[in-house]
Amino acid sequence: MDLRALLGLKALDEVGSALFVQPHPDDNEVGAGGTMAKLAAKGCRVVSVTVTDGRYGAMGGTEPEALARRRQAELEAACKALGVREHIEFGFEDLGSYAEEDVVARLIPVLLELRPEVVVTVDPWTPYEAHPDHLKVGRAVAQCAVRLASLTVPQGSPPYVPRMFAFYASAFANTAVDVTDHWAYKIQAIEAHRSQFDTPEWPALKAYFEYEARQAAERWLGNAGNGRLAEAFKLLSPRQLHFFPQAMSS
Ligand SMILES: [Zn+2]
Secondary structure: OOHHHHOOOOOHHHOOEEEEEEOOOOHHHHHHHHHHHHHHHOOOEEEEEEEEOOOOOOOOOOOHHHHHHHHHHHHHHHHHHHOOOEEEEEEEOOOOOOOHHHHHHHHHHHHHHHOOOEEEEEOOOOOOOOOHHHHHHHHHHHHHHHHHOOOOOOOOOOOOOOOEEEEEOOOOOOEEEEOHHHHHHHHHHHHHOHHHHOOOOHHHHHHHHHHHHHHHHHHHOHHHHOOOOEEEEEEEOHHHHOOOHHHHHO
16 A cells, blocks of 8 residues: 555655754754755745754853854855755753743744744654753644644644654654755854864764765665765655654664
C-alpha cells in the first residue's frame, strides 16, 4: 500500500508555503537551512519562527541580555543568507519556565493566518534529546495538528490543518531533500551565528555536517544521491500524529 499517497504526502521541496519553527536562533539553519534556501529560491513562501531568545546559549561570562540581542542580529543575517524574508520571534526566555501550551497558543494564530502547507521543526522524539526547549517546541508544533482538527480552535470555512509535518534532527527520518545547490547558503547562514559557531571546533563540525549530508543523500535519494548533499527529515501527515503507532517506522 502506498501510505504516502493515501495520506496526501508530497515531496518536501515541492510545497508552495512552509513554516519553519525553531527553539533557538540557529536550529532551523543547522537542521534545514538548505531546504529553506531551496524553497525560497523556488518562490515558495518561507516563514521562520524562533521561539526563544537564545540568551543562555553560551558558557563563560557573557551577559544573557547582551547575548540575546547579539543572537537576534545574527538571526537576521542568517535569514538573509537563506533568502528568507519573513521572520517571527516569540521571545520566550531560553531554557525558561514557559509551557508547551504557551507555545501552542502563540503558534495557532500564526498557522491560521499563514496557512502553510508544511510545518517544519525539530524532532522532540529523537532518543537522548535532552534540551527542554527542543522537547517543548517540537511537541507544541505536533500538538497543533490535534488542536486545529478540534473544536478548541474555532475556524471559518474551509477549516485548516497543515497538510504535512516535517521534523529535522530525527532519528527516524524517512525522506531527504537534495540541497547540493544550496549547501553554500546553509553554511553561510550557520556561520552568521558567530556567537555559536565562530569557534576552533567549527571546521571539524562543518566537515561532519557535510559527511552527514552525503550519508543522507546516499540513503534517501538512491542512485541520484551519489556525490550529492541532502537534509533528512521525518515527514508525517497530521493523521500520523495521533493514535498511529506505525508513524515511527513509516
Ligand atoms: Zn536549539
